[in-house]
Amino acid sequence: MSTTYAGKPANFPDAITIPAADLVRAASLAVPLEGLADATANLVAGWHAVEIAHFAADDPTSAHAQVGDECTRAFLTDTGVALTLAGGLLAGDVVEVEVVVQAVMTMPTTGTRRGFLQVRVGSTTSDKVIPEATVYLPPAAPPGASKATDVALHTYVPIAADVAAPVDVALQGRIETDGTDIAAHAPAALVVTVWRRTT
Amino acid sequence: MSDTYAGNPDNFPATIPIPSGGDLVRAADAAASLKALADRTASLAKCRLVSLTVAGVDDATSGHAATSTATVTGSFANVVKLVDLTGLLPGDVIEIAATFWVKTDTNSPCYLRFGNTSAPAFGVNHCIPEQTVDEWSENTEVRMRGYRVVSSEAALSVYLQTRGDAMTLQVKKPQVVIVKVWRPL
Numbered sequence: 001m002s003t004t005y006a007g008k009p010a011n012f013p014d015a016i017t018i019p020a021a022d023l024v025r026a027a028s029l030a031v032p033l034e035g036l037a038d039a040t041a042n043l044v045a046g047w048h049a050v051e052i053a054h055f056a057a058d059d060p061t062s063a064h065a066q067v068g069d070e071c072t073r074a075f076l077t078d079t080g081v082a083l084t085l086a087g088g089l090l091a092g093d094v095v096e097v098e099v100v101v102q103a104v105m106t107m108p109t110t111g112t113r114r115g116f117l118q119v120r121v122g123s124t125t126s127d128k129v130i131p132e133a134t135v136y137l138p139p140a141a142p143p144g145a146s147k148a149t150d151v152a153l154h155t156y157v158p159i160a161a162d163v164a165a166p167v168d169v170a171l172q173g174r175i176e177t178d179g180t181d182i183a184a185h186a187p188a189a190l191v192v193t194v195w196r197r198t199t
Numbered sequence: 200m201s202d203t204y205a206g207n208p209d210n211f212p213a214t215i216p217i218p219s220g221g222d223l224v225r226a227a228d229a230a231a232s233l234k235a236l237a238d239r240t241a242s243l244a245k246c247r248l249v250s251l252t253v254a255g256v257d258d259a260t261s262g263h264a265a266t267s268t269a270t271v272t273g274s275f276a277n278v279v280k281l282v283d284l285t286g287l288l289p290g291d292v293i294e295i296a297a298t299f300w301v302k303t304d305t306n307s308p309c310y311l312r313f314g315n316t317s318a319p320a321f322g323v324n325h326c327i328p329e330q331t332v333d334e335w336s337e338n339t340e341v342r343m344r345g346y347r348v349v350s351s352e353a354a355l356s357v358y359l360q361t362r363g364d365a366m367t368l369q370v371k372k373p374q375v376v377i378v379k380v381w382r383p384l
Contacts, residue, residue, distance in 0.1 A: 012244065015203040016237050019226045028201065029224075032233045039240040047248040047379075094251060096377065116261060133340060152342055154296050155375050156253045195251055 005034055007041030009199070044198045050093075051194040053169070055083040059186035064102055064148065070183035071173030076118065079184035082170035083192060089163040094195045095121050099153040099171050101188040105135040106146040107180040113137045115182030120170045121157040121192075135182060148185070204234055206241030208384045215239075241384060249291070250380035252282050258372035263300055263338050265369040269361055271309055277316050277358035278368070281376045284355045291349040292381040295357060298342045299374040307364035313345045314360045338371060 016035035019028035057067045057080075068080020081101055089095065097119050105115040115135045133151045141147075153171075169192050173182045212235045218228045256266055269278040281297065295313055303309050349355070357378065361368055 015205040016233065018202045018204045018230045018233055020200045020202050020230070021226050024224045024226050024229045028226075029229055031201075032237075036233070036236050036240060039237075039244070043240070043243055043247070047251045049248075094253060134338075136337070154298055154342065154377065156255075156377055158253060195248070 005037050007034075007037035007039075009038075009041045009045030011038040012042040013038055047094075047195050047197050049193050050196045051085055051087045051192075053083050053085055053192045055081060055188070055190040057081070057186040057188040064104070064185045064187075066104075067101075067184045067186055067188050070181040071115070071175065072181045074174055074176070074178070076120070076172040076174045078120070078170040078172055079117075081184045081188045081190050082168065083190055085167040085169065085192060085194065086165060087194070088165035089122075089159045089167055089194065090196060091159055091161050092197070093159040095157040095159065095169075096193045096195060097121065097153070097155050097157070097169060098191045099151070099189070101151050101171060101190075102148055102185045103133070103135050103151045103173070103182055104146055104148045104185050105137060105175075105180060105182040106144070107137055107141065107177075109143050109179060110141065111177070113141075113180045114176040115173060115180060116176070117151055117153065117171060117173050117182070117184075119153055119155055120168070120172050122163055122167055137180075202230075204237055206234075206237035206239075208238075208241040208245040210238040211242040212238055245384045247382045247384070248379055249382045250284065250286070250378070252284070252376075252378040254282060254374075254376045256372045256374040263371045263373075265302075265371045266374065267370045269368045269370070271303075271361050271363045271366045271368050273362060273364075275310075275312065275314060275316070275360045275362040277314075278361050279359040279370055281313070281357045281359055282378050284357065284378065284380065285353070287349045287353050287355060287380065288382065289349055289351055290383055292383070293347045293349065293355070293357075294344075294379040294381065295346065295376070296342075296344045296378075297359070297374070297376045298340070299359075300338050300371040301341055302336070302338050302369045302371060303366050304336070305364065305366035307366055309361060309363035309366060309368055311341060311343065311359060311361050313343065313347075313357055315356055315358050316360075 013035045016032040135149045
């Protein structure tokens with residue numbers, strides 16, 4: 001004969017009770033087992049990382065090789081700095097994203113030009129906080145000028161509804177004015193942590 | 200008759216002894232299994248993330264509109280409340296990261312940090328380097344990270360603070376704040 005016990009998420013016992021008599025009765029075992037079940041329920045109810053994924057383009061010789069295609073449009077397109085989350089996302093999850101990359105913008109003519117970088121999580125870009133980073137070339141820049149900028153982004157995406165795996169995460173770029181492009185170059189790193197609490 | 204056992208957070212046993220066979224279980228056998236599980240549980244709880252708070256203001260059109268404006272003085276003062284933290288315990292470690300845009304109207308130094316005028320400043324300050332004449336009127340991206348070890352306060356409001364030469368500081372979109380509270384066992 002047995003019963004089931006789910007554990008109490010609000011309880012993380014300071015200690016459990018260990019039976020010390022010679023032969024053990026079920027009641028003596030139930031007490032410490034419930035304590036352990038409470039502790040594990042408490043842990044899973046708190047924030048815990050369920051997936052950490054990373055992308056890296058190393059650059060040991062400081063060659064700053066381009067990673068992926070350059071972004072030449074006024075709307076966002078992906079750079080090569082990207083990864084895929086193998087697990088799905090659940091409503092309530094928080095996806096934390098950190099990106100460090102060298103961004104290079106070039107332009108063929110004079111004028112003030114800007115390029116923008118941001119993060120995409122999943123298939124759309126419409127519902128997330130955007131820590132946009134900008135690369136800027138001033139009006140004094142000569143034709144054909146380029147500028148390399150170290151860019152660091154740190155953002156999050158709260159997940160409102162379940163998302164089936166796989167989930168793409170990519171650094172995206174766009175330009176402000178035609179005739180300009182912006183591209184990701186090595187060294188580049190992208191780290192994504194999925195935080196979850198199970199109630 | 201029984202003992203209490205708190206678990207050893209520095210021990211994560213690779214295996215758990217499981218009593219086998221059809222005999223009655225003796226206390227020593229059960230205790231070995233229970234203590235091993237208690238050690239594993241304590242190890243997993245050694246440094247728990249007990250709070251994760253996020254906040255931000257989106258800027259989908261790259262308009263970089265101002266969300267608040269402050270008159271900067273020579274003393275640090277609160278500009279924007281970033282987050283209210285509650286349920287803190289002594290020893291908790293607050294980790295805070297923020298990304299946002301600012302703009303000043305004067306070519307002079309301006310400094311930013313996390314803090315609260317009624318509580319000690321966070322452990323890491325952030326300084327906006329003195330701006331050049333060509334750039335002081337441009338939007339500037341700021342990325343800050345800091346931490347604080349809780350001493351006794353059960354609740355804490357965290358603000359973006361500023362000081363510097365007399366000027367006007369605008370805090371602008373986009374803005375991202377991520378605050379984690381880690382609790383050692």
